[in-house]
Amino acid sequence: MKSIVYMASIEMTDIDAVWLRRLDLNNMVALHTLLSTRSVSQSARLLCLGQPAVSHLLKQLREQLQDALLYRHGQRMMPTPFAEALLPELEAWLGAGERLFRQRPVDLETVERTVRLALPDALEAALLPGLLGACRERAPGLSVDVAALSAAQALAALESAQIDYAVGYFPFPTPRLERQTLLRSGFACLYHREQLQLPAVVGAEEVAAWPHVYTSYIGEALSLIDHYLQLRGLQRRVLARAASLLAIPPILAAVPAVAVLPSVVCAIVGRHQAGMARAQIDEPSLRIDVELLWHPRVNDDPVHQFVRTELAGLCAGGRIAPDGAEGEDMA
Template identity: 35%
Template sequence: MSSSPEPVLDANLAVALNALLAEQSVTRAAARLHTSPAAMSRTLARLRRILQDPLLVRAGQTMVPTPRAQALRDEAASVVRRLGALLTPGAGVDPAVLRGTFTLQAADLVGAALAPGLLRLAGQEAPGVSLRFRAEEWEAGPALRDGRIDLEIGSIDHVDPETRVEELVTLRMAAAVRPGHPLTEGPLTPDRLAAAEHVVVSRRGRFTGPLDTALAERNLHRRVAVVLPGHLAAMTLAARSDVVCLVPTAPPGAADSPPDRRRHRPRPAPPRHPAAPAAAGHRHGVAPPPGGRRRPPLAPRRRPQDPSRIRRPDRLRHSGNSGLPEGRGLRT
């Protein structure tokens, strides 16, 4: 049993009908809708065929509505008003009335740095919102497309058409070692850094990164003893052994993070030390840094049409500018 196809509705006909019934003149209706009298006359003829009624009839020098047109006048005006409301951009979402849970995917170190600031912002601006941090998966994985997360914060290699990335801040990478490590004695040079054993943080198990590119430009090569998926585990290993761990540090002018940062003396990094730009929001390309490849370690991929998430990258930028934790027993 076949069903007849639904009729194709032209909303412009409702707008034209409303103008014709309100103006009771083809010429004035055309001027109202910024079209020509000839085009409006053709539209009136089309409306007459559809409604099977003349709608407007000439009476001397004027046109008057038929009884059917008079009955349709208020309804046509109401339909046009509803169409206008339907097609008008919505007002911005008020965070104070939001209720629900926002799920963010971030590296352990980044999550630890962002959580305090985001909790303060949520308490001040969106008290009905709860935050859920999930452990990282692969960069640019399917979690956002699948609806399992609202925001991805991580290193993004490529751009998907349905996602956006906005750069937040550039974090300088520093070499972290245990107190008393040989690298803490004397200046830290590229040769001494390359001669040490390293732990690399990579979700994909990669043994190389921007530091290797920078060292290769000086004909130097480092030995990577172990690869771990998170910074906190790598920092713990560095605190208990002689491996060197690269960790992101706060941008210049950022507040110190309590209380471990105050306990450790910063050390100068070797020349052309790699930097990592933190990005969030609308996905876009990031330029490479001197001596190494830049990738955005903070990049929320989100659905563009979701108004409740529009302001989040900007709020991340403010909450993420606090210092990053360095970990107990480490010196940078």
């Protein structure tokens, strides 16, 4: 007599993959139906198959499992002891498989999860309040974990699933990642009105005329500015290199200098210091795309679809950094 022993946990080395490959999952569904109904004709109707096809399946299963499974007893079919013991385990196994592979609806109001983003500090200040507000209203169990990473670090973190999203300037191909443009920004000179008086729009000569405060936030975008000046036979003098954008407004308030930043960043940074103003650089080709990058593995996840929609909405129509009037007090 055959017996079935249920193991609470199975090591991978205990699985006979070669033997299991001979078992078709469809045949397991048919076996469950046969053992439940104890009828070939009823099983054929439930499985939407012809009766000869179900009889053939039963013959195959008998050969594979080396057991009669069902035998005729008068007008009925009865399970063998092996089949009788197999049925509840088979039912549990198929139920577990269905729960494992069937997409379950996600309720944003009850989901508890952490979304991990790489954001530059200026965009963090601009995007995070709105994103958290949307989470509070629609997904109160969702928390956000923000990391400050360079573009290269962010790409590596996306590939290794250490973060879910990266927002910034990525001027290189990313064939294994999805990307969406959140906004397009020109460049402007940020300055303090008590130190400098600049026109609303400036050209290359004005950009190069004053000392510059440089920040590593710009990253790859820095080369765009230098290239723009070099094409015109100009070069800028860097007065200071700041590690953080937060240091720039106090520096500009103290010395006559400019910080060339994406216009959207100027608008965000300039809000927090009285007297800050910006002069737009007159060069239509001097533009960068601020993009959202993510791995395709989260494409169809409803929580991530919600996050992407909210981030795109926050950037739409200049909501995070209204244009305002150049040369005017930004605070």
